[in-house]
Amino acid sequence: MASSAEMTQEENNWGGGSRPLGSRYGKLMMWFFLLSDALTFSGFLTAYGLMRFKFESTWPIAENVFTHFPGLEGDQPLLYVALMTFILIMSSVTMVLAVNAGEKMNRKAVTNWMLWTIVGGFIFVGSQAWEWYHFIIGDSGAVETARQEILHIYNEEGERLSFSQVIHGMEEGHASNHGETFTKTEVLSAMKSNESMYLMEPGKAGTAFTHETSVALLEAGDVVQGANMIHNEYGQKQFANFFFFITGFHGFHVFSGVVINFIIFYNVLLGTYERRGHYRMVEKVGLYWHFVDLVWVFVFTFFYLV
Amino acid sequence: MSDQNGTWWIWKVFWILLVITGVEVALGIIKPEFMLTQVIGTSILNILFIVLTLVKAAYIVQIFMHVKFEKKGLKYALYLPTLILIPYLTFILLTEGSYLFR
Numbered sequence: 001m002a003s004s005a006e007m008t009q010e011e012n013n014w015g016g017g018s019r020p021l022g023s024r025y026g027k028l029m030m031w032f033f034l035l036s037d038a039l040t041f042s043g044f045l046t047a048y049g050l051m052r053f054k055f056e057s058t059w060p061i062a063e064n065v066f067t068h069f070p071g072l073e074g075d076q077p078l079l080y081v082a083l084m085t086f087i088l089i090m091s092s093v094t095m096v097l098a099v100n101a102g103e104k105m106n107r108k109a110v111t112n113w114m115l116w117t118i119v120g121g122f123i124f125v126g127s128q129a130w131e132w133y134h135f136i137i138g139d140s141g142a143v144e145t146a147r148q149e150i151l152h153i154y155n156e157e158g159e160r161l162s163f164s165q166v167i168h169g170m171e172e173g174h175a176s177n178h179g180e181t182f183t184k185t186e187v188l189s190a191m192k193s194n195e196s197m198y199l200m201e202p203g204k205a206g207t208a209f210t211h212e213t214s215v216a217l218l219e220a221g222d223v224v225q226g227a228n229m230i231h232n233e234y235g236q237k238q239f240a241n242f243f244f245f246i247t248g249f250h251g252f253h254v255f256s257g258v259v260i261n262f263i264i265f266y267n268v269l270l271g272t273y274e275r276r277g278h279y280r281m282v283e284k285v286g287l288y289w290h291f292v293d294l295v296w297v298f299v300f301t302f303f304y305l306v
Numbered sequence: 307m308s309d310q311n312g313t314w315w316i317w318k319v320f321w322i323l324l325v326i327t328g329v330e331v332a333l334g335i336i337k338p339e340f341m342l343t344q345v346i347g348t349s350i351l352n353i354l355f356i357v358l359t360l361v362k363a364a365y366i367v368q369i370f371m372h373v374k375f376e377k378k379g380l381k382y383a384l385y386l387p388t389l390i391l392i393p394y395l396t397f398i399l400l401t402e403g404s405y406l407f408r
């Protein structure tokens with residue numbers, strides 16, 4: 001006959017009392033969700049890599065695309081996205097500190113660190129909106145041929161020219177169009193009058209065209225400024241589609257993370273977890289928040305560095 | 307649960323992540339000539355970026371997400387699907403995707 005201790009064990013097993021992985025239901029479910037989400041994101045990033053290999057000669061080089069930094073003139077490749085990465089890492093750190101304080105039942109510290117995490121999340125989402133804005137209004141402008149290929153304008157020194165420089169000249173014009181729009185007629189007549197201007201593909205080792213071919217290509221094609229789902233002045237339009245989709249999907253995760261963080265923060269303020277006797281909800285939302293940071297680490301590498 | 311006291315271990319990971327990101331950004335801006343040598347279809351620099359990314363990811367998952375201190379069963383439940391499925395998916399997409407190039 002089984003001992004009473006075994007009997008209790010048996011009842012607990014059937015009653016759902018045992019914890020085979022040393023983890024509670026809520027946390028396990030969060031982990032399973034994160035695992036499936038990780039597979040989703042890796043699918044997106046792999047598809048991105050595939051398309052990038054396919055269109056290598058027209059795929060934009062990220063450091064020529066994201067060159068703005070608030071308050072600074074000229075090209076600042078990678079700086080802004082490095083700052084965004086720093087903000088997200090920082091908010092991940094404040095989240096661990098909140099979870100850590102929760103384990104010690106230190107309500108005041110949890111409140112404080114949760115608040116900082118929410119602030120960090122907001123700044124990140126705002127930064128992403130700023131980057132999208134600059135990506136959408138565009139920078140230098142480009143020529144889209146009749147076959148929908150994107151070509152950039154260069155001068156004899158091999159410098160990339162913006163529409164502003166093409167039309168107003170190197171002295172008067174700006175390296176960025178600053179939101180000024182130009183028509184095909186303006187760009188075409190400026191190009192015709194300057195023999196040294198030619199068109200080139202945007203990617204690594206892209207083909208360059210002669211001046212005559214370039215003028216003919218523009219005559220048959222059109223000018224594009226900025227990026228959207230149909231046109232993309234930076235190069236292959238798939239780049240813009242992937243950029244909007246992947247950073248958008250990640251940004252949506254950050255945004256929902258901020259909302260969930262806020263709900264938990266509000267409950268901390270109300271003392272819900274103090275009454276419950278534990279801060280496990282903070283731990284669960286913390287896992288989600290770290291995952292968002294984790295995904296960004298990969299997006300940062302594959303969109304901006306590689 | 308972790309048996310560490312205080313919060314020094316959190317800040318240690320923070321500094322590691324910050325330094326790695328700083329190195330990545332610096333290399334991304336400078337792009338040293340000798341690191342642009344092509345090996346297995348990409349440059350040494352890109353391989354270094356991917357390795358550094360995986361190091362960062364390991365720190366976030368192991369320490370911040372606490373997996374290092376979980377039971378063996380949970381560790382396997384999380385690591386095996388990720389480490390098998392993701393390289394498999396990547397491999398299939400990139401090799402079978404070569405049909406798109408025709």
